[in-house]
Ligand SMILES: Nc1ncnc2c1ncn2[C@@H]1O[C@H](COP(=O)(O)OP(=O)(O)O)[C@@H](O)[C@H]1O
């Protein structure tokens with residue numbers, strides 16, 4: 001039984017459809033990410049769940065109750081905003097206490113719960129400060145404490161870490177993960193950062209132009225992208241297109257420009273046009289002529305933990321990632337190399353061509 | 354070593370930079386000196402001279418004019434009246450201007466511009482013309498009087514001319530745009546997500562207004578109040594036309610001393626006291642605001 005359901009949820013702005021017939025079921029305690037490029041309708045979706053925006057059509061069910069037309073102030077959800085949205089004229093403690101005050105919680109209990117919430121985000125020593133006197137990361141943690149102190153049935157986060165610098169963002173990701181596991185609140189996170197979505201969530205919802213592209217575990221959206229968009233938006237991918245040739249028990253052959261590549265043959269029929277996706281880290285260098293494809297290294301970049309190569313092949317430019325574990329420098333620019341990979345790593349994308 | 358090296362170019366530019374811009378200030382400085390400082394200095398000097406009904410202005414320095422203004426209950430009444438009237442104008446401007454600015458800020462794109470123009474429009478018309486318009490409305494046979502009688506809200510004709518109510522209404526009309534602009538400016542800095550955050554925390558609209566919005570736009574309200582107060586306390590045309598002789602304020606009193614009694618030194622003394630009182634009130638008010646809101650709004 002799902003805890004939160006979005007049923008055929010749509011939102012139009014004039015002629016423009018920002019959210020297009022969204023269906024999503026979230027279980028209790030689950031951490032869901034809405035992932036997609038800027039303008040794909042993530043915020044719009046979240047605001048409809050929060051009650052700040054009326055859906056044009058569709059239904060929102062929370063714990064069996066239809067909350068589609070309920071006011072934001074009656075939904076009792078915890079919300080964290082991109083730019084923190086703390087009350088600048090209140091101290092940290094007053095900010096966190098605000099939701100309890102609105103619920104007429106007794107003074108003593110308020111004090112205890114505010115302290116607990118601030119301890120959870122490790123800010124109890126800054127309770128008397130004003131938001132302007134805190135760093136961005138600290139402000140965002142206050143915002144999180146303010147949202148969690150009311151013990152909401154649902155926590156909504158709209159790009160909560162995007163205003164922080166890279167290092168702090170990683171720290172906060174770990175902390176957010178830990179806190180969510182501690183309190184166990186069902187959480188929906190909106191982000192355009194694929195690493196963040198993969199790192200934090202139980203399931204990722206990939207959105208594009210208001211439509212769901214794929215809902216899956218982080219591992220599956222990355223390993224088994226169902227659309228070309230998903231394969232290119234999450235991480236890097238070498239994308240190819242070809243026609244299915246011979247099929248046998250284990251493998252199918254896909255013809256690309258006169259070259260046949262082997263892949264998993266599930267659900268394919270001969271003569272069908274298909275897209276293929278190959279992750280750069282699955283490709284290995286071998287001697288020329290020994291792999292599936294030959295090419296010339298045209299460019300390489302060293303990132304410390306790995307090398308990034310661009311290899312010119314007859315199927316176009318190939319991206320290859322090689323982990324730096326060989327105690328030696330890898331291929332050089334201009335080297336003639338062979339490329340190989342495990343046929344199961346060449347994924348067929350089940351999308352109409 | 355390193356620090357010294359990197360600091361010295363900065364210091365050089367810092368010492369070189371000021372000269373050019375200071376020269377650019379000179380036309381404005383000259384303008385202000387000639388048109389503001391000199392007349393005020395001359396007024397201050399004039400206020401120290403004596404006046405004789407027969408001999409006219411005597412160049413004998415004394416504080417007699419100030420003593421006269423500060424001890425005469427007649428002048429006390431006029432100063433108090435001006436203060437009360439200005440405070441009333443400020444209060445009404447707050448009551449009208451704050452919701453006006455808030456609603457305006459919430460409006461959609463075509464209406465926002467149109468209504469902003471409607472609010473600022475009065476500033477484009479001469480104060481005298483606007484005030485004469487009010488005078489027509491306020492008279493015993495004016496529109497207001499007639500409507501009140503027609504609606505049965507009043508038995509006989511009502512005149513708002515030469516009354517405090519009339520002057521306050523007309524001054525509010527003139528000054529409310531300043532309040533709207535000032536509050537508008539602070540609304541621009543208000544993050545609308547703080548209102549959403551409050552409503553997600555179960556706050557009702559009125560509570561959000563009182564606990565979240567008002568405190569954040571308070572600096573705008575307070576600075577708008579300073580502007581409106583200063584302009585109301587020194588307003589001349591409106592009290593002169595609507596208030597006339599019966600509702601005299603400080604500015605019209607000074608005018609009368611100059612042009613009717615011809616006692617220029619006494620008029621000058623009144624003007625200087627008005628200036629000083631205004632500066633004192635505004636300065637202490639400002640310090641109060643700064644102290645109260647310092648830690649919250651410094652960035
Ligand atoms: N109030 C609005 N009026 C018109 N268009 C809007 C409005 N809000 C959002 N949109 C449009 O809807 C699309 C989705 O917006 P949004 O949900 O904010 O995207 P994001 O995924 O970046 O959060 C965008 O193209 C945006 O321009």
Ligand SMILES: [Mg+2]
Pocket residue numbers: 042043044159
């Ligand atoms: Mg967004």
